[in-house]
Amino acid sequence: MTNKVFFVGAGPGDPELITIKGRRLLDSADVIIYAGSLVNPALLTGTQAEIYDSAGMTLQEMTDLMAHGIREGKTVVRLHTGDTSFYSAISEQIEKLRENHIDYEVVPGVSSAAAAAAALKMELTIPEVNQTVIFTRLEGNTPVPSSQDLGAMSRHGAVMVIFLSISMIDKVVEKLKEGCPPETPVAVIERVSWPQERIIRGTIDDISEKVKTAGIKKTALILVGEALNASELSTGRQSKLYDKDFKHGYRK
Structure with missing residues (x-):
């Protein structure tokens, strides 16, 4: 080699x-x-x-x-x-x-974002609900361009996977409230795919308190967006891919 x-x-x-x-x-x-x-x-x-x-x-x-x-x-x-x-x-x-x-x-490897979606047993793109996923982080020791501030990103209505920010959960919530309704679902996944994996579910309104109660301070992803409801509830939304009335090159 x-x-x-x-x-x-x-x-x-x-x-x-x-x-x-x-x-x-x-x-x-x-x-x-x-x-x-x-x-x-x-x-x-x-x-x-x-x-x-x-x-x-x-x-x-x-x-x-x-x-x-x-x-x-x-x-x-x-x-x-x-x-x-x-x-x-x-x-x-x-x-x-x-x-x-x-x-x-x-x-390349398998990202923790993909592992987080798998842990939630869902896909992050749901027809007519969400077709965009934003990977981002809160500004900390490493600056973030002002146009990519977490508050600005929250206004897109896309699913967000927030890295490297769990230790600043109060600030994360403050920024999310700039663009998301308080009832927007949130999932925090600590040590995804490790034996110690933990999943904390909540909303923008209550996730900070839940994270603090659980004692999660590092090595965790924060996922935010309406599409997260699909991991627990039926959305009634379907793509055209397997629709019996939809024809494509492999199915007449």
Whole structure:
């Protein structure tokens, strides 16, 4: 296998929710640098690589470790949680690798958003109810462009999957009230797909108190939108895909 850096999405937590390609790369890697505070360590079972926990590392320290592995002719896996497509901070790592003329590849994983929908036993797009999903976060240490402020996003009426914000639940609710009715359903999912998974359901009006009572302070997603009703109630809405009166290229 080519000695390059592979950024691998580890999936949401369940060690079986990693792609076949991701699993193969882990099993054949010479060096694995994993997000130790978030990645399920069960994913590392059986690997033969040198393993490094990046939880306490800086960007430069990670880059130096990757570069050292490549210079020694090794295959390096940078193991991230969920999917690498958002909130993974791979962009800044990739920039450093390009500066050092190091080859790399990105292998996507199962996002925690997809796992959350599965935990709720629903799809996030419901005909005539919701056809748009927004992945976003509340501004914290990392700034958010003013046009993408959570309050502004709440006015679209789409389902929102809110990352990295559970520790600021009161502020989240305050922002959501700018665009959503107080009775809008909310689901908070802690440690989705892990054995410790917990689901807290409520509305914008009462979710903050429920989250505090449950003691949830980190590693949780917040899902908001009318479509969440479909996980518990019949909507009576159907797509045209399986409608007996709808004809398409595969069904006359």
